[in-house]
Amino acid sequence: MSEADIxxxxxDPTRRQMLxxxxxxxxxxxxxxxxxxxSQPAVSQHIAVLRGAGLIEEEKSGRQMRYRIRPDGMAPVVxxxxxxxxxxxxxxxxxxTLLREMDQ
Amino acid sequence: MSEADIxxxxxDPTRRQMLxxxxxxxxxxxxxxxxxxxSQPAVSQHIAVLRGAGLIEEEKSGRQMRYRIRPDGMAPVVxxxxxxxxxxxxxxxxxxTLLREMDQ
DNA sequence: AAAATACATAAGAATCGACTTATCTATTCC
DNA sequence: GGAATAGATAAGTCGATTCTTATGTATTTT
Numbered sequence: 001m002s003e004a005d006i007x008x009x010x011x012d013p014t015r016r017q018m019l020x021x022x023x024x025x026x027x028x029x030x031x032x033x034x035x036x037x038x039s040q041p042a043v044s045q046h047i048a049v050l051r052g053a054g055l056i057e058e059e060k061s062g063r064q065m066r067y068r069i070r071p072d073g074m075a076p077v078v079x080x081x082x083x084x085x086x087x088x089x090x091x092x093x094x095x096x097t098l099l100r101e102m103d104q
Numbered sequence: 105m106s107e108a109d110i111x112x113x114x115x116d117p118t119r120r121q122m123l124x125x126x127x128x129x130x131x132x133x134x135x136x137x138x139x140x141x142x143s144q145p146a147v148s149q150h151i152a153v154l155r156g157a158g159l160i161e162e163e164k165s166g167r168q169m170r171y172r173i174r175p176d177g178m179a180p181v182v183x184x185x186x187x188x189x190x191x192x193x194x195x196x197x198x199x200x201t202l203l204r205e206m207d208q
Numbered sequence: 209a210a211a212a213t214a215c216a217t218a219a220g221a222a223t224c225g226a227c228t229t230a231t232c233t234a235t236t237c238c
Numbered sequence: 239g240g241a242a243t244a245g246a247t248a249a250g251t252c253g254a255t256t257c258t259t260a261t262g263t264a265t266t267t268t
Contacts, residue, residue, distance in 0.1 A: 004117055011115035012226080013108055016184075029245060042227055044246055063235040063244045074185065080120075081178065116256085133215060146257055148216055153255095167214045167265040 001054040003076040009053035010077075014038070015046050019069065022056060028064040105158040107180040113157035114181075118142070119150050123173065126160060132168040 009015055018032050033043045047067065050056045055073040059066045113119055122136050137147045151171065154160045159177040163170045 004120075007111065007114045007120070008225095010111045014226090016107075016111070030243095038226095039228065040245075041229085041247080045226075048246080065245065077181075077185070081181070112255095118256090134213095142256095143258065144215075145217080145259085149256075152216085164264095169215065 001052075001076075003080050005053040006055065006074070006076055009049050009055055012046070012049075015050055018046060018050065019055065022067060022069050026066045026068045028061075028066055030064075032067065105156075105180075107184050109157040110159065110178070110180055113153050113159055116150070116153075119154055122150060122154065123159060126171060126173045130170045130172045132165075132170055134168075136171065 010019075014036065017036075021027060021032060029040075029043060029047060032047065033040065036043060047056070051058065053073070054070055054076075056067050057070045058068075114123075118140065121140075125131060125136060133144075133147060133151060136151065137144060140147060151160070155162065157177070158174055160171050161174045162172075
């Protein structure tokens with residue numbers, strides 16, 4: 001849930017791919033596995049990392065788990081980016097303001 | 105320089121700390137090492153990773169190297185974030201537009 | 209020119225991360 | 239109830255990362 005967990009989670013290409021897939025809507029674990037040359041447990045472990053980072057959430061539906069992106073999950077990354085006022089001043093400052101507005 | 109390199113670079117807490125330090129202005133390698141319980145080569149290696157990811161740039165000044173944040177270094181991360189239209193639709197769509205404006 | 213300083217590179221050790229197979233639980237289907 | 243399905247967890251392997259010490263290369267200082 002910390003920014004450290006998030007950056008670590010995003011460092012893996014498979015997990016980024018899963019997130020992009022989830023950005024198209026809810027998926028269960030089997031659907032998340034499609035196209036990945038990887039065992040079921042491996043996928044399950046990646047899911048656990050994404051959940052641990054607060055980037056996804058789940059809902060049990062029978063014997064399936066429906067995963068979806070957690071809307072605020074990326075917020076710490078945005079917050080972290082806003083600390084770069086020293087070198088990216090205008091762009092980031094405006095980004096910060098924009099996101100604050102949107103939260104209301 | 106790819107988004108993969110950047111996320112990997114950001115996954116390490118020491119490197120994030122260095123970036124935050126650099127966001128306060130230029131530093132040389134010795135200054136970047138201050139407060140870190142780590143050998144000089146370790147710091148040098150972290151610097152190499154940040155440079156490889158395109159997040160910092162350097163300028164030789166005598167026997168010192170002055171490091172600074174590379175202004176566009178984080179752009180691929182922002183671009184990646186904008187791909188999340190599916191789950192963060194309004195927020196990201198507006199962000200994308202904003203950044204496009206800023207580039208002009 | 210010799211010594212000191214700033215940094216990079218090389219090589220190896222230790223730890224971490226991403227996988228595997230095996231197994232477990234919960235649910236659904238017959 | 240028994241077999242099949244969806245997914246999680248356990249334990250171990252292997253390669254990648256992050257350190258270390260040793261050494262190399264400029265540059266500056268004396």
